[in-house]
Amino acid sequence: MRGQVAVLVAAVALLAPAPAAAHLRTSRVAVDYRAAVSPLAPDLASALSVRLYRADLAVRLAVHSGHRLVVLGYAGEPFLRLEHGEVLVNAASPTAAGAGLTQSGAGWHVLARSPSLTWHDARIRGLPSGVDRGTWSLPLVVDGQHARLRGTIDRVSAPSRVGWLVLGVVFAALTAVLLAWRPRRALRTACIVLGAVSAIAALVTAAGFSAASTASEGVWVESANEAVFVLVGSIFLFRGSRDSRAMAGGFLGLVALAAGLTRAPVLTHGIVLAALPGQLVRPAVVVAIGAGAAAAILGVVVFFDVLEHYEDPELKRVARS
Incomplete structure (x- = not known):
């Protein structure tokens, strides 16, 4: 029994967030804007390709072989040049300095030996308060001819939070009733069931975000860690005494609660950055938080109840003899 408790306590200690998470490219799980590129004219489509990343509205331009592309900056100055499998940046361009692509100087410098580049452009950004739809454009010079990339940006509102609040209240009420009543058998059963339910919900969200096209290595590591903890x-949830199973349920609830809280922004933003639909991810996050918190709280109660009623087997044997 003590060995099983020690393993669970050690696993809880590993739940502390690692500082490496601060170095991820993006930690977003949901956003408010959907950006799109208007259809390209045939001559433009034959010379380049463009992509917008939904996680941070970054733009990626790639020039096709045999073509030359110049991106103009905010003041109309030559900003970037893509040709011959290289990306060059104009060191004198204020736009380049503002985008963090160059320091100071003059002339063109090789930025990347690649036919493409991804960067954040201030012309493709979020909308002012009260505005739900806007347009964007990037001026170009393609093979000596002026052209312009165009597109739209839409604000996507988050769904109503009433349903999530109701579900949360249900878990809170169940926990309150069990804490007030404190039937020993029911407490342990609730820990086991709530722990299992919250763990399943956490795994669903982990799978959805790790399989997303926007997932970084950090997201994969985080999801893998959660899977290991679950x-x-x-293992302890389905083996051992009823007390150890109940505490395992509390541990699973803590894991699910931590996972759910990191993904709580999906409840307040309109677009979920997951491979699974938002209609599935959002309820799973709420269940992970609600059931996880309930299991964790009840698990603590069971833990102290076990300590209070614990009897050393050796002392018990001596007392009987």
Whole structure:
């Protein structure tokens, strides 16, 4: 029994967030804007390709072989040049300095030996308050001819939070009733069931975000860690005494609660950055938080109840003899 508790306590200690998370390219799980590129004219489509990243509205331009592309800056100055498999930046361009692509100086400098470049452009950004739709454009010079990339940006509102609040109240009420009543068997059963439910919800969200096209290596590592924690907790959830199973449920609830809280922004933003639909991810996050918190709280109660009623087997044997 003590060995099982020690393993669970050690696993809880590993839940502390690692500082490496601060170095991820993006930690967003949801955003408010959807950006799109208007259809390209045939001559433009034959010379280049463009992509907008939904996570941060970054733009990626790639020039096709045999073509020359110049991106004009905010003041109309030559900003970037893509040709011969290279990307060059104009060191004298204020736009380049503002985008962090160059320091100071003059002339063109090789920025990347690649036919493409991804950067954040202030002309493709979020909308002012009260505006739900806007347009953007990037001026170009393609093979000596002036052209312009155009597109739209739409604000996507988050769905109503009433349903999530109701679901949260249900878990809170269940927890309050069990804490007030404190039936020993029901407490342990609730820990086991709530722990299992919250763990499943956490795994659903982990799978959805790790399989997303926007997922970084950090997201994959985070999801893998959660899967390992759930696996460890599940081993104890289905083995051992009822007390150890209940505490395993509390541990799984803590794992799910931590995972759910990191993904709580999906409830306040309109677009979920997951491979699964938002209609599935959002309820899963709410269940991970609600059921996870309930299981964790009840698990603590069970833990102290076990300590209070614990009897050393050796002392018990001596007392009987």
